[in-house]
Structure formats: structure tokens, C-alpha cells
Amino acid sequence: MQSQVDLSRIKIKLENIRKKATKFVSFTPSETTIKMQEFYMSPTLSCLENSESRYSMNPESNGLMKEWNIYAYDESVQNYRALEGDLLFCSSSTIKIEDKYSFNLSVLPHFLTSIRKFKDAHDEDIHFAESVAEERNLILITSKIDSILRSVEPHSIVLVDGPLVGGNASSYMVGMDEKLRKKDCIPLYFVKNSDSRLVIDAIPKLSMEFNSDFHWTACHLKTGTRSPFFKYTDRHNSRNSKVFAYLKALYGFPERVEMHALTYEKYGSLMPSLMNLLAYFYLAQGDYSNPQVRPIAIAEKYAREGIKVLNIPALLGKLGFRPTINQVRFG
Numbered sequence: 001m002q003s004q005v006d007l008s009r010i011k012i013k014l015e016n017i018r019k020k021a022t023k024f025v026s027f028t029p030s031e032t033t034i035k036m037q038e039f040y041m042s043p044t045l046s047c048l049e050n051s052e053s054r055y056s057m058n059p060e061s062n063g064l065m066k067e068w069n070i071y072a073y074d075e076s077v078q079n080y081r082a083l084e085g086d087l088l089f090c091s092s093s094t095i096k097i098e099d100k101y102s103f104n105l106s107v108l109p110h111f112l113t114s115i116r117k118f119k120d121a122h123d124e125d126i127h128f129a130e131s132v133a134e135e136r137n138l139i140l141i142t143s144k145i146d147s148i149l150r151s152v153e154p155h156s157i158v159l160v161d162g163p164l165v166g167g168n169a170s171s172y173m174v175g176m177d178e179k180l181r182k183k184d185c186i187p188l189y190f191v192k193n194s195d196s197r198l199v200i201d202a203i204p205k206l207s208m209e210f211n212s213d214f215h216w217t218a219c220h221l222k223t224g225t226r227s228p229f230f231k232y233t234d235r236h237n238s239r240n241s242k243v244f245a246y247l248k249a250l251y252g253f254p255e256r257v258e259m260h261a262l263t264y265e266k267y268g269s270l271m272p273s274l275m276n277l278l279a280y281f282y283l284a285q286g287d288y289s290n291p292q293v294r295p296i297a298i299a300e301k302y303a304r305e306g307i308k309v310l311n312i313p314a315l316l317g318k319l320g321f322r323p324t325i326n327q328v329r330f331g
Contacts, residue, residue, distance in 0.1 A: 045202040049228030057279035064277050069156035070097040072295030073148050076303035082321040085113025091306035092147035093299045104151045107306040110139050141169045145176045154183040161296050164189040164258050165240045177260045186267050191256040217246035217254040249282035250291045
């Protein structure tokens with residue numbers, strides 16, 4: 001059956017569709033996105049400002065909006081477990097904020113299996129994998145990088161959902177970041193959920209009181225403030241170096257924004273204006289229960305709609321895949 005399946009028939013690629021077309025899009029959230037886990041090897045951490053201070057942010061749509069292109073990226077993923085293997089549908093969305101914002105949306109299917117006859121398959125949609133989890137993460141990170149590099153113009157501020165450095169994805173993300181920086185771009189990465197302890201482990205008195213860095217910043221930061229900037233470097237690979245801070249633009253949960261250390265060095269003079277612009281984007285979104293910058297929230301809605309367009313349950317029935325018991329029981 002699988003040898004006759006042409007997954008290319010269900011690929012979707014929509015480029016530069018203007019806002020006037022979005023009246024046909026419902027934007028109703030559906031599935032849960034698969035995220036990369038953070039993992040730090042032998043880190044060194046330094047504080048670039050006063051570690052005990054809070055720094056105010058003044059939300060404003062400042063000159064950066066006129067001087068720079070503004071892009072944002074998010075993805076949405078649906079995984080379907082069949083007896084023959086896993087089917088992974090990855091919807092990647094990169095948007096550009098303009099008077100009429102535009103977007104590039106790709107929804108790509110992937111079949112992951114350990115059936116050995118597919119080991120030497122030349123179909124890019126079929127992946128032989130003894131470790132499905134590793135292959136899935138590689139597909140997700142590759143889709144992310146392809147979507148961003150294909151869409152982003154020079155001299156852009158690029159807002160990306162997910163971490164820059166963490167686990168096996170680090171080398172891929174740092175490579176993408178370098179290419180963007182060569183195009184005079186400022187890539188910024190946003191993390192909403194993390195159990196990272198980089199800061200509190202570096203400051204012993206904090207580790208006595210807090211469970212994670214997010215726990216500390218949730219208690220320490222006031223609304224409209226950010227933490228100091230910290231610099232992380234992997235002792236074994238100095239290329240994996242980032243600068244990050246925690247932002248609490250809205251009442252409720254903080255979020256971490258990070259960038260490569262070379263980005264911070266190159267565009268350091270713009271940091272106050274950038275932080276104020278990000279605070280503005282948080283207020284524009286205005287969601288206290290799920291605070292995130294508005295451009296990423298828009299990209300997320302497009303990505304989720306891309307998954308919905310396929311009507312995956314009906315599609316899989318036509319393709320002939322047989323679901324596992326748990327897929328039937330829990331979806």
C-alpha cells in the first residue's frame with residue numbers, strides 16, 4: 001500500500017496571500033504542537049547587567065517598525081500513529097507585518113517507518129527511521145529553517161517561536177541564525193515553557209528558593225519589566241552562545257527572549273528600542289493567560305489553519321493506513 005502512496009498530492013504551499021483573503025480562514029485552534037526539549041551541556045553563565053535589578057519597558061510602536069521589516073514564525077504539528085508507522089503533518093507559517101500582512105504557509109506530510117524496504121527510498125516524504133522520535137525532531141527543525149530562510153528579506157527583525165540553543169537542534173538553529181545575521185537580520189527567539197535552571201543554579205541563593213528560572217522571574221518581575229540580560233556559552237562548543245532575558249510585559253506569566261551572542265554584540269545599541277517594541281507587541285496581543293508577541297500569535301493561527309485544511313482523518317482513511325489502538329482511543 002505505502003509503495004503506491006503519493007504524499008506529494010496533499011502538500012500545500014501558499015505564498016504571499018494578502019489579508020483580504022483571510023476572511024475565508026476561521027482561525028480556530030485545534031491540535032497540540034510538538035516542541036523541542038531544551039538541554040544544556042556544561043554551561044557557563046554570566047550576567048551582563050545587575051542581576052538583582054528589574055528593567056522597565058515602555059511599550060511603543062517605535063521607529064523600528066518603519067526602518068525594519070518585521071517577520072514572525074510558528075509551526076503547528078499533527079501526528080497520526082498507524083500500524084505501518086507514524087504520519088507527521090507539519091504546517092510551517094512565516095508572516096510579514098505590513099499595512100496588509102502577507103504570509104508563506106507550507107503544510108507537508110511525512111511518513112516515518114521502520115519497514116526496511118523503505119530504507120533506501122528516494123521519496124523525500126518517506127523516512128526510514130529506527131528512532132522515530134529523532135527523525136521527527138529533525139523533520140520539524142528542517143521545516144522551520146526552510147520556511148524562515150525562504151521567506152525572510154534582508155534587514156529584518158525575525159521573531160521565532162522556540163529556543164535558539166537546546167539539545168540536538170542547536171547546530172541547525174545556530175547555522176540558520178548565522179545566515180540571517182549575514183543578511184543584516186535580527187533573529188529573536190521566544191520560549192514560553194521551560195524548566196531551565198541556568199540562572200538560579202548560577203546564583204546559589206536563588207536555587208534555595210525557586211524551582212526554575214521561570215519560577216524566579218514570575219515572582220521577581222513586576223508587570224512592564226524585564227530581567228537583566230544573561231549570556232550562556234556551552235563550554236564544549238562556544239558557537240552555541242546566546243544572550244537572553246525574561247520579559248513580563250503583561251500581568252501573569254513571563255516569557256524568555258533570546259538571541260545569539262553575536263547578534264547582541266552587533267545590535268546592542270538597538271536593545272532598548274527592541275525591548276520596547278516587544279512590550280508593545282505583547283500588549284497588542286493582550287492575552288494574559290497565554291502572553292506572546294502579536295506577530296507570532298498571528299503566525300500560529302495561520303499554521304493551525306493549515307492543519308485544519310487537510311481534514312486529516314478523512315484523508316488517512318482514503319490512503320488506507322490502519323490506526324493503532326491508542327490512536328483510535330485517544331486520537
